[in-house]
Amino acid sequence: DGGITQSPKYLFRKEGQNVTLSCEQNLNHDAMYWYRQDPGQGLRLIYYSQIVNDFQKGDIAEGYSVSREKKESFPLTVTSAQKNPTAFYLCASKDGAGLQETQYFGPGTRLLVL
């Protein structure tokens, strides 16, 4: 089955700790995205990557870092600099181009602070 997997489903972070959220896709998509979801605020873009070994900051990149060493994988690290990390994190990948372009989402990771 093709799709996007995110792990873990729930993640707990202690103060001052860096944590990494996993996102893997076997859809052969070039572009991948990380969004943060807070109640009543919709989704906000953290980082995106159009191709392997390249990524760009989104609207709320401060306190986060990413890497894109493989086409299939786009992990997100929530650093200790992110003072309000509690949120639902969604990874997406993009299919098609132009009119056919569509983003597909993984099941999400909920990050909680201890």
Add this chain to the structure above:
Amino acid sequence: AQSVTQLGSHVSVSEGALVLLRCNYSSSVPPYLFWYVQYPNQGLQLLLKYTSAATLVKGINGFEAEFKKSETSFHLTKPSAHMSDAAEYFCAVRVAGGTSYGKLTFGQGTILTVHP
């Protein structure tokens, strides 16, 4: 820059009643518009998308949306609500061309409750 406004953070309907979820957008260039649905603690699932072909777009689960350029709207409707439609719905816009890199801008979301 583009933006999306969803009118009403909560909408409640009876089973069998019409569902209407409102979405207005602003964009200086022709937009591509999307509706996604999210069930609790899950990712987003694409319901339908407008990509400048037919202005009335049919999606999954009996939903449809009409693009009205004069009103800058893309409201989501379903003639008869089902209990399984209870979820949160997001409208999103993507501008065509340029250097947007496929970025989606989302509305704040509308939680749909369906009463028996």
